[in-house]
Amino acid sequence: MSQPIRLRPLKEAARITQMLDLVLGADRFDRAPVDVIGLALEYSRQIAPESPIHEVVERNLPGCVGALVYGEARPRQWAIMYHVGQSDGRRSFTVGHEFAHYLLHRQLIEQDEGFDGGIYCDENSVDRRGGAGIEQEADAFTAALLMPLHDFRRQQPAKARVDFDTLSRLAKRYGVSLTAAILRWLEYTETRAMMVVSNEGFARWAKPSGPALKSGRFIRTKNTVYELPSQAFAARRDYSDRALTGITQQAGVWFTEPVHEMCFRSDRYDQEITVLQFEADGPRFQEEEEESDVFDHFVRNGQAPDR
Numbered sequence: 001m002s003q004p005i006r007l008r009p010l011k012e013a014a015r016i017t018q019m020l021d022l023v024l025g026a027d028r029f030d031r032a033p034v035d036v037i038g039l040a041l042e043y044s045r046q047i048a049p050e051s052p053i054h055e056v057v058e059r060n061l062p063g064c065v066g067a068l069v070y071g072e073a074r075p076r077q078w079a080i081m082y083h084v085g086q087s088d089g090r091r092s093f094t095v096g097h098e099f100a101h102y103l104l105h106r107q108l109i110e111q112d113e114g115f116d117g118g119i120y121c122d123e124n125s126v127d128r129r130g131g132a133g134i135e136q137e138a139d140a141f142t143a144a145l146l147m148p149l150h151d152f153r154r155q156q157p158a159k160a161r162v163d164f165d166t167l168s169r170l171a172k173r174y175g176v177s178l179t180a181a182i183l184r185w186l187e188y189t190e191t192r193a194m195m196v197v198s199n200e201g202f203a204r205w206a207k208p209s210g211p212a213l214k215s216g217r218f219i220r221t222k223n224t225v226y227e228l229p230s231q232a233f234a235a236r237r238d239y240s241d242r243a244l245t246g247i248t249q250q251a252g253v254w255f256t257e258p259v260h261e262m263c264f265r266s267d268r269y270d271q272e273i274t275v276l277q278f279e280a281d282g283p284r285f286q287e288e289e290e291e292s293d294v295f296d297h298f299v300r301n302g303q304a305p306d307r
């Protein structure tokens with residue numbers, strides 16, 4: 001039986017990141033994103049030769065985007081499954097998330113009766129990074145592994161505003177979806193910004209940067225319906241170049257202050273991604289300024305994965 005894993009997700013991600021930097025070079029992202037499927041197969045064989053991940057396969061998983069499953073035999077043999085039809089970028093994050101469950105939680109998953117043959121993860125837990133507990137840990141690991149902050153920050157400085165050209169380039173650089181790249185940026189930016197994902201004129205979910213939240217700029221989407229302002233690009237179904245570049249909306253449209261709005265429509269997922277960037281600098285998140293990957297919000301909150 002393998003030893004219990006008590007490492008924090010970010011520490012684990014930082015360790016693999018250092019290893020990849022060493023083997024492939026610190027400039028590896030100039031060439032290719034993390035090959036997360038190859039990594040899961042190879043790394044699991046190294047750390048747990050008796051009980052590795054044998055395959056990463058596409059399956060129909062209704063209601064879920066990914067799963068980490070094991071077979072009857074002991075020691076346990078594992079597989080990662082990802083739901084059919086995911087874009088390469090989404091698949092990458094899904095596989096990373098399940099790989100994280102393997103690294104950090106496989107004993108829990110194997111022993112706890114609440115799990116039956118594996119763990120199944122839904123869109124909220126993976127694509128929106130909206131889960132709690134071990135779901136949050138798996139997302140934190142994956143974001144740190146696929147988009148290391150030391151590299152991301154060089155591409156997009158913490159104090160700089162962003163545009164869709166840069167965000168698309170970053171999504172490509174890290175082999176992730178546009179939303180995953182934006183969520184990563186929102187984690188460390190010192191600007192006041194927000195992403196709103198909507199459909200048919202209503203927000204499905206939204207995520208502010210720390211400084212935006214601190215200055216009271218956020219949108220509630222849980223247990224409530226948020227209708228986009230009628231002037232918003234997404235509400236007007238304006239997906240022109242002008243929407244991609246963005247305009248400044250006056251005070252009173254979104255909030256009681258002006259805000260720069262840009263909007264991108266994804267036909268594949270039938271949703272609009274709106275990025276709002278506020279004009280004036282707001283109060284900053286002092287304690288987040290110079291942190292490395294290892295110090296993320298949930299570690300500060302004391303939610304270490306140790307059990």
Ligand SMILES: [Zn+2]
Pocket residue numbers: 097101119120121122125134135138
């Ligand atoms: Zn999960």
